[in-house]
Amino acid sequence: MSGGVDSSVAAALCQQAGHEVTGMMLRAWSEPGCEDANRCCSPQAMTLARRAAAALDIPFYVIDAQAIFYETVVRHFLAEYTAGRTPNPCLVCNRLVRWEFLLEHALEMGAEMLATGHYVRLGLDGEGRHLLLRGTDHGKDQSYVLHRLTQEKLHRSLFPVGELTKPQVRVLAEKFNLPAAGQADSQDLCFLAGGDYRAFIRRHAPQAAQPGRITDRQGQVLGMHTGLVDYTIGQRKGLGLPSGVPLYVLAKDAAANTLIVGVGEELGAGVCTVNDLHWIAGEPPAGSFRARVKTRYTAQFAAAEVTLGEGGATAEVRFEGRVRAVTPGQAAVFYAGEVVLGGGTIVG
Amino acid sequence: MDYNRNIMEKIYLDYAATTPLDRRVLAAMMPFFEESFGNPSSVHQHGQRAEAAVEDSRATIARVLHCQPDEVIFTSCGSESDNLALRGAAFAARAGREAKRILTDRGEHPAVSRTAQQLASQHGFDLEWLELDANGQVDPGQVAGILGSEDCLLSVMTANNEIGTIQPIAELGALCRRRQVPFHSDAVQAAAYLDLDVDKLQVDLLSLGAHKFYGPKGIGVLYVRRGTTIQPQQTGGGQEAGLRAGTHNVPYIVGMAEALRLTAEERPMRVAHVQPLRDQIIGTVLEEIPDTRLTGHANMRLPGHASFAFMDADGNRLLQLLDAAGFACSSGSACKTGDPKPSEVLLAIGLPPEWALGSLRVTLGMPVTAEQVGRFLAVLPGLVEKARKRRT
Numbered sequence: 172m173s174g175g176v177d178s179s180v181a182a183a184l185c186q187q188a189g190h191e192v193t194g195m196m197l198r199a200w201s202e203p204g205c206e207d208a209n210r211c212c213s214p215q216a217m218t219l220a221r222r223a224a225a226a227l228d229i230p231f232y233v234i235d236a237q238a239i240f241y242e243t244v245v246r247h248f249l250a251e252y253t254a255g256r257t258p259n260p261c262l263v264c265n266r267l268v269r270w271e272f273l274l275e276h277a278l279e280m281g282a283e284m285l286a287t288g289h290y291v292r293l294g295l296d297g298e299g300r301h302l303l304l305r306g307t308d309h310g311k312d313q314s315y316v317l318h319r320l321t322q323e324k325l326h327r328s329l330f331p332v333g334e335l336t337k338p339q340v341r342v343l344a345e346k347f348n349l350p351a352a353g354q355a356d357s358q359d360l361c362f363l364a365g366g367d368y369r370a371f372i373r374r375h376a377p378q379a380a381q382p383g384r385i386t387d388r389q390g391q392v393l394g395m396h397t398g399l400v401d402y403t404i405g406q407r408k409g410l411g412l413p414s415g416v417p418l419y420v421l422a423k424d425a426a427a428n429t430l431i432v433g434v435g436e437e438l439g440a441g442v443c444t445v446n447d448l449h450w451i452a453g454e455p456p457a458g459s460f461r462a463r464v465k466t467r468y469t470a471q472f473a474a475a476e477v478t479l480g481e482g483g484a485t486a487e488v489r490f491e492g493r494v495r496a497v498t499p500g501q502a503a504v505f506y507a508g509e510v511v512l513g514g515g516t517i518v519g
Numbered sequence: 520m521d522y523n524r525n526i527m528e529k530i531y532l533d534y535a536a537t538t539p540l541d542r543r544v545l546a547a548m549m550p551f552f553e554e555s556f557g558n559p560s561s562v563h564q565h566g567q568r569a570e571a572a573v574e575d576s577r578a579t580i581a582r583v584l585h586c587q588p589d590e591v592i593f594t595s596c597g598s599e600s601d602n603l604a605l606r607g608a609a610f611a612a613r614a615g616r617e618a619k620r621i622l623t624d625r626g627e628h629p630a631v632s633r634t635a636q637q638l639a640s641q642h643g644f645d646l647e648w649l650e651l652d653a654n655g656q657v658d659p660g661q662v663a664g665i666l667g668s669e670d671c672l673l674s675v676m677t678a679n680n681e682i683g684t685i686q687p688i689a690e691l692g693a694l695c696r697r698r699q700v701p702f703h704s705d706a707v708q709a710a711a712y713l714d715l716d717v718d719k720l721q722v723d724l725l726s727l728g729a730h731k732f733y734g735p736k737g738i739g740v741l742y743v744r745r746g747t748t749i750q751p752q753q754t755g756g757g758q759e760a761g762l763r764a765g766t767h768n769v770p771y772i773v774g775m776a777e778a779l780r781l782t783a784e785e786r787p788m789r790v791a792h793v794q795p796l797r798d799q800i801i802g803t804v805l806e807e808i809p810d811t812r813l814t815g816h817a818n819m820r821l822p823g824h825a826s827f828a829f830m831d832a833d834g835n836r837l838l839q840l841l842d843a844a845g846f847a848c849s850s851g852s853a854c855k856t857g858d859p860k861p862s863e864v865l866l867a868i869g870l871p872p873e874w875a876l877g878s879l880r881v882t883l884g885m886p887v888t889a890e891q892v893g894r895f896l897a898v899l900p901g902l903v904e905k906a907r908k909r910r911t
Contacts, residue, residue: 198857232839233857
């Protein structure tokens with residue numbers, strides 16, 4: 172429980188369904204000195220979660236996950252930026268902190284299932300395998316950040332708000348008299364404590380933020396950048412380059428600490444390579460298949476042909492048309508309709 | 520004591536944190552919420568009735584402490600009593616005799632230690648820490664070697680909240696009297712079981728909080744021996760001889776007096792109830808759980824207090840497992856925010872960090888039964904094993 176409406180309502184719905192419910196909150200890592208500003212486990216969030224648990228008359232415990240959160244999520248975040256990639260820390264957190272560390276903890280406490288306030292749905296296929304589906308509220312759908320769940324984990328998971336829309340959840344929060352009703356949503360990374368991720372990286376991985384050259388695809392130097400971490404693929408503003416046509420960030424070459432820019436027509440990719448593949452069903456649907464692909468959490472779907480490489484360790488994703496801002500380090504997640512097939516990490 | 524059995528469905532073993540209200544105490548308090556609601560400072564008869572209740576309560580408490588009623592000062596809790604004692608005595612000693620050192624030990628409750636630290640860091644006092652031995656006791660010999668006219672006061676708790684160790688208070692008090700240094704003792708944990716005769720203890724200032732002995736929360740006492748100068752820290756109306764301003768909390772004062780009276784009267788019976796259960800817990804845990812230590816003194820400890828350290832166990836996790844299994848306990852390192860730090864007291868008695876994070880405090884009270892202790896001891900070894908399994 173985070174103190175927010177989604178997890179509070181999820182707890183209430185579990186209780187209503189007849190389950191014996193225990194609330195757990197993760198104490199994630201915060202930068203020393205900023206503990207009180209962590210978005211998810213500030214003293215205020217804890218008080219809200221405690222009040223929600225008390226309103227439901229369920230036990231509530233805060234689980235210390237500071238060490239594992241730092242070792243997995245924060246280290247990965249810094250290493251990826253240092254390598255010139257753009258990670259999604261929520262993916263790592265869900266995979267290694269929530270559905271490993273927290274789930275294990277819950278099972279050891281005697282729990283049978285882990286319920287969360289994520290907007291995704293569960294289903295079963297014809298062979299009795301668990302399916303992960305997008306949340307009914309497409310605007311809130313969180314299947315992208317849960318695409319690494321396995322059959323075993325899904326077997327232990329409940330997503331009580333996945334069938335609901337956010338407005339419905341808010342109504343329920345009020346109906347259940349949960350104190351979180353009326354809270355605003357937040358999209359920031361929890362451990363940045365409301366601060367800027369570039370400044371965070373400068374403090375913790377200064378090598379990822381050294382000034383360097385800006386060139387075009389042909390290697391011609393156009394200017395200097397302030398540190399690769401300050402730029403995102405597809406970015407146009409703030410490059411500070413004199414040019415007759417608008418220039419966009421095309422790529423980052425971390426080895427050479429070079430930012431590569433070009434004109435709008437050069438932006439985007441018709442094809443990308445993905446590694447570190449994971450399949451919800453345990454195996455890919457076929458050696459080559461058509462899918463709807465999301466290349467970042469907030470991206471629109473793009474139709475594509477996914478072809479597995481030799482041994483199935485990598486896949487080539489060939490989009491219909493060009494897709495903007497295909498960014499190394501982000502996940503490409505494959506869908507068949509509403510069903511999440513799996514995904515992998517974009518290499519380039 | 521008389522208590523509501525329905526609230527004890529889960530087995531509560533955390534009486535050092537707080538105790539349920541004795542129903543006899545609640546009955547004594549009730550008239551002062553409705554019929555006798557007056558302000559003791561008022562001239563009229565409503566005020567007179569309330570004032571009589573406050574003064575009767577003061578006299579009752581004075582009888583238990585073997586002191587005069589005017590030496591009993593009502594406060595809002597044990598922490599406030601500690602604050603008033605330390606701040607009041609420190610500022611008075613500096614103004615009166617240019618003393619500027621505060622002497623206390625490393626095992627104190629934060630109400631004393633944090634107050635002493637603030638007096639040092641923000642008000643220019645010197646602070647000297649007395650070390651604890653492995654059992655958690657202060658060495659009177661060490662105190663004798665340094666205590667002098669430059670000391671504003673010595674503050675040593677009567678019995679420790681985390682490890683239950685009882686300090687040699689009378690010995691320290693005698694030393695202070697010879698050197699003419701005021702002696703304060705936080706007796707918040709001790710009050711439920713120990714004799715609080717201030718002349719035997721030779722204390723000049725003594726803190727109590729009612730909720731540790733089946734009284735209400737939010738009310739406390741500071742005993743101030745006649746002739747001990749302290750400066751008020753909360754100014755306003757002239758209540759409590761000008762030492763602590765604020766309208767009297769009449770029902771709570773009445774409740775505290777009744778709770779303390781009952782505690783003194785029933786002391787032998789209460790000790791006889793909890794001590795064998797405590798000994799059973801200590802014996803069984805040390806026998807059955809490997810890599811376990813008793814923390815605190817083996818004999819000089821509160822009769823309802825058992826505390827342990829389990830090597831390489833996660834104390835917070837153990838408390839959660841125990842709670843889920845229906846047993847409410849506490850520990851020195853536990854905190855509700857999921858940010859465990861080894862307890863300062865456990866480090867002060869020389870416990871290595873791999874032990875200090877795995878502490879457990881089991882404290883008993885009158886509602887605890889032998890059958891409940893048996894159930895607790897049946898599940899504890901398995902849960903300690905679980906709490907040891909996964910460390911991050």
